[in-house]
Amino acid sequence: MSKPDRRVAxxxxxxxxxxxxxxxxxxxxxxxEDEQEGGATTAREATEKQSKTSGDTATDTPAAPQKPKxxxxxxxxxxxxxxxxxxxxxxYQKGERARFRVxxxxxxxxHLHGYDIGKDVEAGGSVTFDFTADLEGVFEVELExxxxxxxxxxxxx
Amino acid sequence: MIPLPSLxxxxxxxxxxxxxxxxxxxxWAASGALIVSFFALALAWRRPRLEDEHWxxxxxxxxxxxxxxxxQALCGAVGVGLLAVAVYAGLRGTDAPERNLALTFFxxxxxxxxxxxxxxxxxxFRPFNPWRAVGxxxxxxxVELSGWAPRHLRYPERLGRWPAAVGxxxxxxxxxxxxxxxxxxxxxxxxxxxxxxLVYSGYTLGMMALFGTEVWCARGEVFSVYFGxxxxxxxxEAREGTLGVxxxxxAAAHWATLPGSLAVVVASIGTTSFDGxxxxxxxxxxxxxxxxxxxxxxxxxxxxxxxxxxxxxLTLAGIAGVYLIGVWGMRSIxxxxxxxxxxxxxxxxxxxxxxxxxxxxxxxxxxFQEQAQFTYLLSDPLGTGTTDLFxxxxxxxxxxxxxxxxxxYVQVAALIVGHVLGLTLAHDRxxxxxxxxxxxxxxxxxxxAVMVALTCFGLYLLSVSNA
Numbered sequence: 093m094s095k096p097d098r099r100v101a102x103x104x105x106x107x108x109x110x111x112x113x114x115x116x117x118x119x120x121x122x123x124x125e126d127e128q129e130g131g132a133t134t135a136r137e138a139t140e141k142q143s144k145t146s147g148d149t150a151t152d153t154p155a156a157p158q159k160p161k162x163x164x165x166x167x168x169x170x171x172x173x174x175x176x177x178x179x180x181x182x183x184y185q186k187g188e189r190a191r192f193r194v195x196x197x198x199x200x201x202x203h204l205h206g207y208d209i210g211k212d213v214e215a216g217g218s219v220t221f222d223f224t225a226d227l228e229g230v231f232e233v234e235l236e237x238x239x240x241x242x243x244x245x246x247x248x249x
Numbered sequence: 250m251i252p253l254p255s256l257x258x259x260x261x262x263x264x265x266x267x268x269x270x271x272x273x274x275x276x277w278a279a280s281g282a283l284i285v286s287f288f289a290l291a292l293a294w295r296r297p298r299l300e301d302e303h304w305x306x307x308x309x310x311x312x313x314x315x316x317x318x319x320x321q322a323l324c325g326a327v328g329v330g331l332l333a334v335a336v337y338a339g340l341r342g343t344d345a346p347e348r349n350l351a352l353t354f355f356x357x358x359x360x361x362x363x364x365x366x367x368x369x370x371x372x373x374f375r376p377f378n379p380w381r382a383v384g385x386x387x388x389x390x391x392v393e394l395s396g397w398a399p400r401h402l403r404y405p406e407r408l409g410r411w412p413a414a415v416g417x418x419x420x421x422x423x424x425x426x427x428x429x430x431x432x433x434x435x436x437x438x439x440x441x442x443x444x445x446x447l448v449y450s451g452y453t454l455g456m457m458a459l460f461g462t463e464v465w466c467a468r469g470e471v472f473s474v475y476f477g478x479x480x481x482x483x484x485x486e487a488r489e490g491t492l493g494v495x496x497x498x499x500a501a502a503h504w505a506t507l508p509g510s511l512a513v514v515v516a517s518i519g520t521t522s523f524d525g526x527x528x529x530x531x532x533x534x535x536x537x538x539x540x541x542x543x544x545x546x547x548x549x550x551x552x553x554x555x556x557x558x559x560x561x562x563l564t565l566a567g568i569a570g571v572y573l574i575g576v577w578g579m580r581s582i583x584x585x586x587x588x589x590x591x592x593x594x595x596x597x598x599x600x601x602x603x604x605x606x607x608x609x610x611x612x613x614x615x616x617f618q619e620q621a622q623f624t625y626l627l628s629d630p631l632g633t634g635t636t637d638l639f640x641x642x643x644x645x646x647x648x649x650x651x652x653x654x655x656x657x658y659v660q661v662a663a664l665i666v667g668h669v670l671g672l673t674l675a676h677d678r679x680x681x682x683x684x685x686x687x688x689x690x691x692x693x694x695x696x697x698a699v700m701v702a703l704t705c706f707g708l709y710l711l712s713v714s715n716a
Contacts, residue, residue, distance in 0.1 A: 205264035206648050228653035230266040239436060248268060249653045 165220065168242050170196035173235060175242040180233075183246045184225040193220045194233075194242070204245065206231040264347070267613050267711075268653045269529070270660060275712040278661040282668050282704045286697055289672045295686050299502050299677040302495040304488060312492035316376075325382025332379040332446070338630040339443025347621070348632030349439035355446065356424055357618040361611045363472070364479040364604060371485035371492075374476040375466070380453040381473065384462035401461040409468060409508030412456075414516045416449075416471035418565070421520035425527060426557040467507075474513060478504065479604055481597070482670070498601070498674060505596035514596055515572065517603040518703070519565035522710060525610045529713035531560055571702050572599065578695030584683050594682065595696065598675040602703050605667025609660040609707060613651055620646045660711050668704040672697065 169176040184190045194202050194211075195218035202219060203210045206227055213219040225247045233243035270278075306312065314320065331354070339351030346352045363374050375381065391399050423445060428437025449471075457465045466473040480486075481501040484494045504510060527535065535556050542552035576591045586594070624644025628637045636642070675696040676689075683689040 208645070227265075227648045229268060229648065232264060246268065 165191045165193050167193040167195060167218070168233075170194060170198070170200065170235065170242060173198060173200075173238050173240060175240075179241050180243040181246065182233075182243055183248065186225060186228055186247055186249050188225050189222070190225040190245070190247075191220065191222045192243070193218055196235075200238075201236040202242075203234050203236040204231060205234065207245075210236065265617065265648055266528070267656055267660075269713055270657045270708070270711045272712065274657055274661060275708050278665060278708050279705050281661075281665055282701060282708075285665060285669055286672060286701060289669065289676065289697075293676050293690070295680065297677050297680040299496060299499040299674065300681060302486075302499040304486060304493050304495040306489070306491045306493040313490065315492050316487040316490060321376050322382075324376035325379070325386070328377035328379035328382055332450070334630060336443045336446050338632075339439040339446070342439055342631030343633060344438055344440065345632060346436060346439060348625075348629075350622075350626045350630035350632070351439040351442050351446075352437065353618055353622050353626055355442055357615060358622050359472075360420075361607065361615045362619075363476040364607055367476045367480035368483045368604065369485075370480075371483050371487065372477050372480035374472060374480075375487075378466065378470070378473055380450060380457065380470065381462055381466050383454060384457040384465075387458075388462060399458075399461075401464070402459050404460045404464050404468065407508060409510065410474055410513050411509035412469035413471050413474035414509050414512035416469070417475055417513060417516045418520060418561075420471060421516075421524070422558070422561065425520075425524045426554055426561060468509075475517065478510075478513060478517070478600055482600060482604065498670060501597040501600050501674060502678065503597075504600070505593050508593075511569075511572075511593060511596035511599075514599045514603050515565060515569045518599060518606055519568045520561070521603070521606040521610050522568065522706070523561045523564040525606075525710040526564065526713075527557065527560070530710055531564075535560055568703070571699055575695045575699035578698070579679075579692040582683065582688055582692040584688060584692075586682055591682070595675055595678055598671050598678065598696065598700075599703075601667040601670035601674065602700070602707075605663045605704075606707055608663035608667075609711060612659050612663070613656045616651055617646050617648060620644070620650075657711075661708070664704050664707045664711075668700055671700050671703075675700070 166180070166182060168180045180192075182190070182192055194200075194213060196202075196213045197216060199215045200213050201210060202213055202221075204221060206229065207223060209221060209223060211219045211221065225245075228247050228249050231245045231247070232241050233245060234241050335351050335354045338349055338354075342349040342351065366373050388399055391397060423442075424437065428441075453465070453470055456469055459465075460469075467477075468474065481504045482498050483500075484497050486493055486495055486500065505514075523531075538559065539552050539556040542555055543549065547555065572595075573592065576588060576595065579591050579595075580586070580588050621644075624641040626632075628639045628642035628644075629635075630638075634642075672693075676693055679689040679692050679696070680686070683692055
């Protein structure tokens with residue numbers, strides 16, 4: 093490869109590299125994707141997504157408790173076989189104690205996949221899941237009979 | 250109570266999805282791809298090395314035995330048997346997709362397993378191909394019984410591998426669009442899959458009868474063409490009645506000579522991308538279009554299927570577009586090659602990218618789902634809960650067996666290795682097309698841009714939250 097050619101190549105690659113770095117920075121500034129080694133953050137133990145219109149689910153947002161002593165337990169409200177406010181997003185660190193509650197106006201079997209925990213809820217009742225988040229990944233919480241997803245449980249390493 | 254190994258209806262089989270790769274890893278990987286590209290340009294060789302496969306027979310007796318007729322017949326019988334079992338399970342077994350052998354067998358074990366096996370072992374689907382086995386047996390019987398050699402229609406060569414490309418998209422469409430997640434009752438049932446398999450069998454055997462078994466396998470039979478494409482990357486190949494070794498990836502250089510080959514490899518990358526983006530990068534767009542279609546009066550299932558179909562088509566067009574821009578750029582270097590010649594001349598350089606995409610997107614799914622395949626699905630293929638053929642019906646999937654980090658590293662490594670292999674193949678081909686080394690290098694800035702774009706797109710898909 094001759095000298096001028098190599099310069100052109102370097103210039104072209106420099107441009108591409110710059111673009112890649114910019115994309116990287118943009119992505120890095122995304123919320124909730126920072127690398128936080130070691131410091132197990134319980135702050136965003138549970139965040140509820142408000143994708144759709146009705147926003148009446150976020151009954152309890154935890155206010156960054158230092159210890160998992162009495163963190164507010166997020167509640168997923170199921171009405172007519174659908175999660176109110178869309179599929180809820182629950183986020184935990186690996187090894188953390190995970191708790192969430194499901195209330196439903198109809199009798200349902202609630203199933204947390206992967207962890208394979210199933211609980212029945214009566215019509216108008218509620219049921220609480222309480223376990224250690226020791227499997228990494230994104231897992232679905234479903235109304236088993238309807239095959240309707242009500243929450244996505246994210247466990248970060 | 251037996252612990253029910255479980256997967257949801259939604260998206261056919263996925264109970265667990267990967268965590269998005271974190272931004273720092275994305276940045277490292279993208280930079281890594283670029284640095285590697287620098288080295289590729291600096292160290293690149295000046296004479297084509299991958300144009301000749303340098304195939305040599307393996308001198309051991311076992312190499313000849315491995316491709317002997319009895320072994321081929323046995324493999325064919327196994328293939329037919331497994332197809333029959335899976336179809337039977339789909340028709341007679343439980344409706345729960347995750348408890349029925351059919352879905353996992355077709356969409357995970359075969360569809361994701363054979364590309365990897367083909368790279369390692371050569372075109373191993375060929376002997377196991379149930380339709381080819383039936384076609385050959387039928388042909389042999391016809392000759393034996395009547396002395397009448399079947400006469401076939403001449404295959405319209407202009408069609409090339411287009412039937413396979415269309416079939417490939419149709420197969421993935423069935424899995425990720427028709428079996429849409431999230432809408433009750435729209436999931437892909439084992440029964441539907443079994444019926445689809447029967448319809449496809451009928452179609453394939455009919456085409457084989459018309460055009461000849463081997464002709465159709467090389468051009469129209471989706472699975473032969475698709476898995477065969479990946480086998481081009483490997484070193485093992487059966488030829489002249491024995492097994493031999495060849496230069497890695499060299500066979501790929503002559504794979505794309507049939508028309509429609511580019512469509513096959515683009516279909517592979519595009520469908521994998523769409524599946525990865527469906528619940529991540531494209532989620533917002535899909536929801537928006539879905540809602541406007543709902544407003545336009547379509548039913549919930551129809552609206553989502555139409556939306557997904559449109560996005561799948563856009564993804565395919567996007568991947569093809571990126572590649573064609575690269576070809577268009579190369580054309581500007583001159584050298585007298587037509588656009589069409591360059592377009593097919595570099596199509597094979599996308600095969601490693603296609604394989605990297607597959608690995609990156611499905612590695613963990615395959616790893617987890619095969620645990621089901623070889624425990625409860627094997628012992629209780631119908632999912633009735635009453636049979637336990639091999640004593641493994643009580644088994645389940647150990648989701649702790651792979652950590653999120655391991656999965657991330659495999660994903661990133663796959664994309665970068667695929668990137669390097671793609672660059673290598675493209676560089677080698679450029680040396681053939683542009684005798685002048687400098688022109689060849691200049692043409693490759695364009696392919697480099699294509700490869701970097703596809704690699705970064707792949708990384709981007711992995712980095713977008715799919716929750």
